[in-house]
Amino acid sequence: QLTQKDVSLDSVLTKLSLNNLSVENSLIRFLDVQCKAFNTSIIDFNPTHTVNLDSGMLSTYNFKLQGNFTDLLKVLHKIETESKFGELSHVSFVKSKNLRTRKSFLQVDVLLQSYK
Numbered sequence: 001q002l003t004q005k006d007v008s009l010d011s012v013l014t015k016l017s018l019n020n021l022s023v024e025n026s027l028i029r030f031l032d033v034q035c036k037a038f039n040t041s042i043i044d045f046n047p048t049h050t051v052n053l054d055s056g057m058l059s060t061y062n063f064k065l066q067g068n069f070t071d072l073l074k075v076l077h078k079i080e081t082e083s084k085f086g087e088l089s090h091v092s093f094v095k096s097k098n099l100r101t102r103k104s105f106l107q108v109d110v111l112l113q114s115y116k
C-alpha cells in the first residue's frame with residue numbers, strides 16, 4: 001500500500017515537472033546574491049516559457065532588474081560568465097521616472113535562454 005502511494009506521488013511530481021522549478025529557484029537565488037552584491041534589485045520574474053523542439057527543449061526565463069547602469073552591467077556579466085543557466089538572448093534598458101517623487105530609475109528587461 002505504501003509503495004503504491006509512492007508510485008502515485010512520483011507520477012504526480014513528474015507531471016508537475018518540479019525539476020524545472022528547481023532551476024528557476026536556483027536562478028532566483030543566484031540573482032538575489034548578485035543583486036545584493038551590486039546594489040540592484042529584482043523587480044519582476046515571470047514564469048518560464050518552454051518549447052519542445054525536435055532536438056531538445058528550449059527554456060526562456062524573463063526577469064526585470066533595477067539599479068544604476070554600471071551595476072546592472074556587472075550583474076549581467078556575472079550571469080553570462082559565472083552561471084550555467086544559459087545565454088542572454090535579449091537585454092533592454094528602460095529609463096523611467098516616478099511622477100510622484102520626480103526621481104528617475106533604470107530598469108533592464110532580460111531574456112535568458114537555456115537549451116537542453
